[in-house]
Amino acid sequence: MATGMVGLRSAAQTDAPARRTYATVSGTVRDTRTNRVLPAVHVAVPGTGIGTVTNADGYFSLHVADSLRADRIEFSHIGYALLTYPIRPGTQVEAASIRLTPNANLLEEVTVMGGDARDLVRQAVDRITDNYPQRANRLTGFYREVIRKGRRYIDISEAIVGLYKTPYNGVGTNTDRVRLEKGRRLLSQRPGDTLIVKFEGGPTLSIFLDVVKNSDLMFAPDEMEHYAFRYNRTTLIDDRPHVEIRFMPRVVCPYALYEGLLYIDSETRTISRAEFSLDMTDRLKATQAMLRKKPAGLRFRPERLAFLVTYRRQADGRSSLAYVRCETAFRCDWHRRLFATSYVVTSEMAITDRDETHAEKIPYREAFRSRDALTDRAADFYDANFWDGYNIIEPTESLENAVGRLMRRRNRD
Known part of the structure; x- marks a missing residue:
């Protein structure tokens, strides 16, 4: 990883062994056959809510409290066999090389299922109460939001949130x-680097993007009628057969619809994964869906709004929210200016812990709301030990380099 970094990575990785009360495993996850790095791989302690995901470089770091007495962690990724990696309390593995094996074409063709793909989606919706938590949960998540202007990072925000x-x-x-x-x-x-448009979301994306629970997105009975569904293929998630179903708008609505893929467990009918994006056919509708506020005279041109939502099967057989990501791409320009500026806003949250036993409510006055700005409630980046002991989504090498450049420029100014 890049040198000269000013503390984006957790300092817990360099603690002396006598001070640690947890095992730490860090490394890179790759495809066994092609050697390419694998992003968004789930890294978790089975039977607990402890976990994280690999970053875009395939890199991860996971802290496991010794009090859990865990002896292994699991690596799970769509289309790959589940892999178990042994750990011991108090140990530290800094360069684990994790190789995931793609699932061979051992699954039956989806055509053997027959019937209408819409019926399978309806079955999945009907079984939500059977397949997801029926008790209140307190989750801990790590949230990161980065804004790029062209190829440059201009804003980086991170947070630990309770849900x-x-x-x-x-x-x-x-x-x-x-x-x-x-x-x-x-x-x-x-x-000129200040982003002067505002979007809904922030850490509350973990609520809005919970597609299983937020039926208003696409699974309400009336909303489902706006979409066409068709079988695509089968694949494995956590060594369980899943049906991939493609959906797309089939009617014209007053608002923008979505298109994408759903992954449904063939046996339990659990929705384990959703990849979808906003239909950009009508740019005005897309703008209304994406944008909350902009200055007069600024032209906003939406280009992409894409989402990924995943759920992980727990020890009781029910699935819980695990990871959400949103990527927004757009161009802005003022009237009469010749060139527009490209921006990309990427937000992601990994659930790093889960507690059903002590699921205390969050008082409304303490709750983060979609209209709030994380950037208005955050500290600066100077503390090198800021994430000491927390499980986070490790920064990519390009992000580390960007932080170094931003810090050096701030120090000069």
């Missing part, structure tokens, strides 16, 4: 809440 998730019993997400526990921000000091 209160009510049961998946059809009530919806209205009583789910997010609280900011700890956060920091690094902003470019260059004139």
Whole structure:
């Protein structure tokens, strides 16, 4: 990884063994056959809520408290065989080389299922109460949001958040809440780098993007009628056969719809993964869906709004929210200017812990709301030990380099 970094990576990895009360495993996950790195691989302690995901470079670091007495961690990724890696309390592995094996074409063709793909989706919706938590949960998540202007990073925000998730019993997400526990921000000091448009979301994306619970996205009965569904293929997730179903708009609505893929467990009908994006056919509708506020005279041109949502099967057989990601790409320009500026905003959250036993509610006055700005409630990036002991999504090498450049420029200014 890059040198000269000013503390983006957790200092817990360099603690002396006598001070550690947890095992730490870090390394890179690759495809056995092609040797390519694998992003968004789930890394978890089975039977617990402890986990994280690999970054875009395939890199991860996971801290496992000795009190858990865990003897292994698992690596899970769509289309790959589940891999178990042994650990011992108090040990530290800094360069683990994890190789995942692609699942061979051992699955039956989806055509043997017959019937209408819409029926399979309806079955999955009907079994939500059977397949997802029926008790309130307290989740801990690591959230990162980065903004790029062209190829340059201009804004980096990170946070540890607490989430209160009510049961998946059809009530919806209205009583789910997010609280900011700890956060920091690094902003470019260059004139003209300030992003002057605002979007809904932030850490509350973990509520809005819970597609299983937030039926308003696409799974409400009336909403499902707006989509066409068809079988695509079969694949394995956590060594369990899943049917991949493609969906796309089939009617014209007053608002923008989505298109993408659903992955449904063939046996339990659990929705384990959703990859989808906003339909950009009508740019005005897309803008209305994406943008909350912009200055007068600024032209906003949406290019992409894409999401990834994953759920992980727990020890009781029910699946819990594991990871969400949102990528927004757009161009902005002022009237009469010749060139537009490209921006990409990437937000992601990995669930790093889960507790059903002490699922205390988050008071409304402490809750983070979609209109709030994480950047207004975050500290600076100077503390090298800021994430000491926390499980996070490790920064990519390019992000580390960007932080180094932003810090050096700030120090000069």
